[in-house]
């Protein structure tokens with residue numbers, strides 16, 4: 001498939017839960033958008049999979065840590081140290097719950113990592129919206145420990161499509177005046193004022209990717225996701241019959257992830273943070289079960305990519 005740089009590409013890097021399992025790795029996925037990359041969680045081995053799956057870290061690079069369980073952040077100091085060795089000059093932004101600053105500095109100190117590039121560390125609380133060029137991140141309190149957050153990526157909307165029939169009707173000459181209208185500015189021609197909404201269609205929506213982080217099923221999170229949601233990434237740590245364990249450890253079963261999928265009506269749902277407790281038979285049965293519950297659902301694997309094209 002041909003890509004033109006306007007796509008959002010989500011690449012799964014680590015898709016396992018806390019106990020290490022072959023070929024799953026600890027939590028992490030990268031969301032590459034036209035202005036840069038956001039890494040959501042940075043478990044051990046994240047830097048190896050970033051390289052393996054060729055995720056760009058050159059433009060704006062933001063790391064979001066959903067909570068302070070080590071399977072979500074232990075890869076940080078290694079990744080930051082490798083950037084230093086590679087001579088990085090661009091700033092890295094790290095976002096996380098309150099206390100993220102102390103966590104990052106203690107990891108760097110403990111590992112004797114010195115950085116010459118700038119680190120900007122931003123803490124966010126439930127309900128906060130962090131605005132970056134082109135998008136925002138909305139933090140929702142997760143039902144889990146360690147100050148856990150669910151995060152919703154919302155791309156800024158785009159101006160509507162311009163109608164060249166209207167442009168002609170109104171006698172607007174081709175050139176910079178049309179550009180001004182496209183930027184949302186009114187223009188003057190022959191003592192007439194023309195407003196952008198006279199020649200432009202309705203504003204086009206931005207793309208939405210929602211990440212549950214580690215959590216029990218949480219309708220408050222699901223109901224905060226703008227519709228339509230392009231991609232919901234939901235944890236589904238345990239097989240359905242381990243519901244008591246899921247409740248005890250504040251996780252979701254894979255079936256509960258599918259229930260949240262149904263509630264969200266997202267265009268695509270990818271279940272991640274899969275425990276190593278699944279036997280392969282159990283895993284196959286559970287995948288069948290969730291696919292019978294929701295049509296657009298998959299289970300993540302490292303290296304899996306999901307591409308979201310610009311909405312028309």
Ligand SMILES: [Zn+2]
Pocket residue numbers: 017018027069071072214273
């Ligand atoms: Zn976890």
Ligand SMILES: [Zn+2]
Pocket residue numbers: 067069144145146214
């Ligand atoms: Zn956790």
